Amino acid sequence: MPVEYWLIFILIVMIIASIAALEMDDILSSIVAIGIVGLxxxxxxxxLQAPDLxxxxFLxxxxxxxxxxxxxxxKDYHKQAPSRINKILAGLTIITLTAIFIFSVSVFELLPPFGEPLMTTAQYYLDNGAKDTGAANLVSSIILDYRAYDTLGEITVLFTAILGAFTILRIKSKSKKENSELSNATK
Amino acid sequence: MIVYLLCFILLLVGLYGVLTKRDLIKIILSIGILGYAVNLLLILFAYRNNSIYPILSKGKEISPMVDPLPQALVLTSIVIELGTTAMLVALAVKLFEKYNTFDITEIRRLKG
Incomplete structure (x- = not known):
């Protein structure tokens, strides 16, 4: 069985799982459905022959x-029934996205068929990667040698995001601080 | 071509979630779906028929390999996605502590 049929099958499962994740009411079920999409x-x-990826x-x-x-x-959150204007807006969004899809079909026809790579710049890396860098894995030779500055920048972005997350989690909310001050004063 | 189109449908599903859902958790999940679809589309563009993964090994004759450049880009992109997801979750948790709701229309109403 060629790769393409497997991919079509997996993609259909993923589309169904993502729609289920968005439409289910239970939070745990939708998180698990997102897990199906990621796996x-x-x-x-x-x-697609990318074992590192x-x-x-998976991790x-x-x-x-x-x-x-x-x-x-x-976290108990109370789901409210969607109002009428919300339903109208959702319908309009679906119609717009369907129109975008129908118009995009002709754009995708311009691409080369599946199985022929779009970019041809990487042929240099395939031919000379082992000679230039000495790495057996050409993906890591690109990450760590040819495009090392790219990787440095991306690691800066990752570091900033993690730093931001920790900073946000450390800020105490205003009402909590007042409560603790009040309780200290009464002591 | 049908593979590209299915992947594009996945991207549109994520876009639909971002545009119409009022629940912050659902919005974060749809941003995740958008990221999956874009990563997968890049790797689909890189595939070459009847070729192997771009790792050289001894005693294996030279055969055509898939394009390693998009793989290198997507590898870092996946890791960054984890960082941004963690930051979004932290923001959502803080908003829940302050307003006691995940509904974005409610949060807009309760200012200050």
């Missing part, structure tokens, strides 16, 4: 699931 992405990376995607999925479940489970 589907990991599997399709394996079919499959491993990283990402598990970490993301842990973060989401830890943060959102047990």
């Amino acid at each position: 589907g992405v990991s599997l399709s990376f394996l079919f 499959a491993i990283v995607q 990402f999925e598990i970490f993301a699931l842990i973060i989401l479940v830890k943060a959102f489970l047990g």
